[in-house]
Amino acid sequence: MIAGVGAAGGLLVPGYIKGLPPTYGHILRMGDNLTYSAQRILLPSRRAVREYSHKDISSFPAIGTTDPASPHIPNRSDAYGPLRKGGFGDWRLSVEGLVARPGTYSLADLKRFPSRTQITRHTCEEGWSAIAEWTGVPLARVLEAAGMLPTARWVNFYSFDQWADSIDLHDALHPQTLLAYGMNGRDLPVPHGAPVRLRVETQLGYKSIKFLQRIVVNDTFDDGGKNGNIQNGWSWYAGI
């Protein structure tokens, strides 16, 4: 325990250990990295989160972007409106970067993978929580199909509403991390990220980004620039 905390404490000195999210000399970001490292070092790895029963499904606020085609938002997408009109038949998810077989997947392609349905709790950084049933393909299956290379370390996600975010392989290969296309037995509604959103059940809600457009596998950390969490003053790691 003391050795673990000591080892994690060493990470407070930026640059000593490579491959962590950048801190830009910000003390709060160093704290985020300390918590991230400590949780990865000290906690048993890849335990499943609790799954609930159908009667536990609750009301679920839709927050953040609820329609990427809305003309009233600065992060609107010109491409999203026509895709939605066509029932997302022309929607494609691009999977690229450190994969042997980069390519695109239609909604039908994703639905051909063995699906997984799970009833889990969504925990928002604001303080509220909600339970819903999610159906989708485990991200690990898609990365496997694309032939993720052994040098891969991070999986980056880009959305129609111009968000960029990433997770490490610990969470990317977690069996409950889904590319979800169904919610409560129906198609994923637009306010909740149609046609496909990410579900990262081991982190707070904001990591489960909606309106997925592109997945990029990396070996170096990419903070997403002005579209990512860190440069917007938020912790990249939200497993706490």
Next chain:
Amino acid sequence: MLDQLTAEAAITAARPALETVGHARWVRVSHWLLTASILVLAFSGFVILMAHPRLYWGETGNNLTPALIELPISRNHRHGGWVDPEPIGGPPSAISANRTYSIFNQNGWGRSLHFLAAWFVVVPGAFYVVAGLVSGHFRRHLWPRLRESRPRIFWAELINHLRLKVPTATGGPDYGLLQKCAYCGVVFVAMPLAVLSGLAMSPTVAAAYPFLQGVLGGFQSARTIHFFTFVAIMLFAIAHVIMVIASGFRRQMRGMTMGR
């Protein structure tokens, strides 16, 4: 009158012989480190609570479900700004709706500051508990002695404290029964509960140790318990400062800083 006199005599008899030694250095260092960290946690915790000033019991709770307690502490309180409610499958009562207003939310730095400060409670706190056990500090100074553990002494001390009639400061750890009970309550009940209910809210920790949320009654219950332990610790802190002033502020501060 006679009753009170005998009670006071009992208190005096129960009090251990005046020790000339002050607070140990590790006690003083832990005290101020933990004080600073707890104050930062209280402040950042309040900022986090302002983003969603509603408390619930169980696993779920949000603006579309009834609250156990609504705290009037930010513009997010009773805003009423939700539109387009629609059923989303599951039980008929389950709906979704969009937010129409921009909420107060400073959790970007609020949460990160909270978790950074938490390290400065957990690490010095663990050191304090180990040192307290090993050095015998808990046994000798904090744990109530058998001969003083009588309800009559407790009540008499409580009444005296409410009247601000407290013994003059000695600058050392020769505590009365009520003081011992308060310190033990903070060290062995409130702080561990605050840490555990805080950890229980972490998705990764909850996945690793599901019993944490289980024993606390669910995620939202853990959040509500976390809030009330904060309230209890803040009430203790206020009472503690009042008693420090009432018993001799300068003497007490010298005792907890210089140790004499």
